[in-house]
Amino acid sequence: MTQSVDERPASSTGPAPALEVRDGRKSFGAVHALRGVDITVRVGEVTALVGDNGAGKSTMIKCIAGIFPFDSGAVLVNGTKAHIHSPAEASAAGIEVVYQDxxxxxxxxxxxxxxxxxxxxxxxxxxxxxxxxxxxxxxxxxxxxxxxxxxxxxxxxxxxxxxxxxxxxxxxxNSKIVILDEPTAALGVAQTEQVLQLVRRLADAGLAVLLISHNMNDVFEVADSINVLYLGQTAAQVRTSDSTRAKIIELITSGAASTDEPPLSGRRTDAAATTTNGSNPA
Amino acid sequence: MSTSTLPPSATPSPLAGAVQQPTFTENVQGYVSKLRGGDMGTLPAILAFLILTAVFVVLKPGTFTSFLNIANLFQQGAVVATIGMGLVFVLLLGEIDLSAGFASGVCGAVLAVALTNKQWPLIVALPLSLLTGVVIGLGLGLLVAKVGIPSFIATLAAFLAFQGVVLLIIGNGGNISITNPAVLAIENKNIAPWLGWLIVIAALVIYVGMGLRQWSTRRNNGLLVAPLASLIVKLGLVVVIVLALTFILNQERSLNPLRTSISGIPIVIPVIAVLALGLTFLLNGTAFGRHVYGVGGNAEATRRAGINVARVRITCFVICSTLAACAGIFGASRATSVDPNAGGSNVLLYAVGAAVIGGTSLFGGKGRVVDALIGAAVIAVIDNGMGLLGYSAGVKYVVTGGVLVLAAGVDALSRGRMRGSR
Structure with missing residues (x-):
């Protein structure tokens, strides 16, 4: 995994991101659910995690939350490597998860x-x-x-x-990082709006928010940055302001953007191999 | 205790700062809408109690309300009420303990053997009997929470086994009499009237004082409180009822006062009151109690909140069986002996009925200790009143069964209604 996940220059002198995952991998027996995920969640920002069903979103947040740890890869909290192997350790590191149920x-x-x-x-x-x-x-x-x-x-x-x-x-x-799993999935229009405003306020109040969502409207309304998962790999993490719905949807469905993005041919074949060997990363 | 991550809001909190305190009428309206929403609490049980009492007073005017009979009601209901209070803990989890009746029989038999056959002192026999209850509860709790046997089956097996254990301890057709004066006193002796008044008034002063103090603490902290009028009505009702009962129980109730004088509060009443207060504090005042409700409401959520669900479950079974042991002691005291049928026949079903009639849900997560007391009062009134009217045991069982179905029906329907009103 060589690709930079954030378009910000690597030499940025800003504070370290609240949460960073580098090349996280997770297998369940023969099933490679996560085959190299990278994400950067910054303080004061809403980072959206999107991807199709089975792309590995749930697996990834469960790894971050300590339900089961990554097999390999690094989790950095505020720039320092964190050891998260249980929900209690995640809480101690300031990570709180709001599950869908x-x-x-x-x-x-x-x-x-x-x-x-x-x-x-x-x-x-x-x-x-x-x-x-x-x-x-x-x-x-x-x-x-x-x-x-x-x-x-x-x-x-x-x-x-x-x-x-x-x-x-x-x-x-004393949480610093809040992970929200599909918070608007079961809500009506007015309530969705209220919850999205709440999500925005959390970030504005200085928390780092990771929002898992299926809904492009929600994502473009509140997210500062969008991370796309495709078949257990991170396809890209882009600034919302630099992207369009069409591009994100293309990333979700094909793992690559057709325009002004470097082709991900190597990754594509990799991905195809997984699907043929029958794995369905959940 | 960690602090919230978010900065305190600049504007005073609309919830914490200037709470709009409801008026008395609003409070009453709120209660009515709560009832309509399906949250009936103990109201059906209290209504049933009042209606049944009225019916029996009309049909059997002299006897039912005689002082002797009222005291009798309490002594009859003590065993059922005590097992019922323990069952509330298990029912709150959404589980059941069918063995509580015979568990009380086993503990009563242990007490009888220790006191009469072995001639051990009470200071050894009483803890031994209670310890038997603790061990029974521990075993049941482990079977349910660790092995994973559904409580219905695990306690049904225990129900059969304990029935056998009582038989084995006492011997077929046997009967061990209790002669220890302290044990006999629990159900058969009364507190001297002047001492009774003293205890009751002291308890009421503490009760009213604590109620008012809690109210003013909440108000001073800017939290939502019930209007003072509602509080006074509530406290006043309790005070009036308790004083009236004390007055009645302190009257001379002997059929032949010249030969033997009987008056005063039966000793078992303050014993049960202390148990009820202690258990209520455990359930409503401590973190453990919150966890019991949590497990009953959503065990998975409770587990994710970092609570040891298995330990909560086991503890509840231990509480239930220990209360059954207390009931076994009361039963032995009342019967002045322990026979192989101790804790058998309808004791358990009456106890489950008492908790459910009082408003404890069979689905878990809803119920209070006081429910068992109110439900036991309803059952005692049916049992006693119909006996006085000369109905056979068959009719009594049918009516009690009907009341239980009614109570379980109210529970199930109100549950559906609360779901629907979301």
């Missing part, structure tokens, strides 16, 4: 969901007042005003509100 307990209220597993205590007793105050502050800092009471059960919330609670839980802790 959100992992909320319907029967608990918003406050208890946000603090589940990390309750604030006064001796043996739960410190409800402190938790509620803090939860309210975090929701307010995310400019969430649609929730009537933070003591209502999550079951009574709309899809967008549930997404908001899940995101608020991720930023409640």
């Amino acid at each position: 959100l992992a909320l307990c319907d029967n608990l209220d918003i406050v208890h969901n946000m603090f589940l597993g990390r309750e604030m205590k006064k001796g043996l007793r739960l410190d409800e007042t402190a938790m509620e105050t803090k939860a309210a502050d975090v929701l307010a800092s995310l400019s969430v005003r649609t929730v009537r009471s933070i003591r209502q059960q999550v079951a009574s919330l709309s899809g967008g509100q549930r997404q908001t609670v899940a995101i608020a839980r991720a930023v409640l802790w």
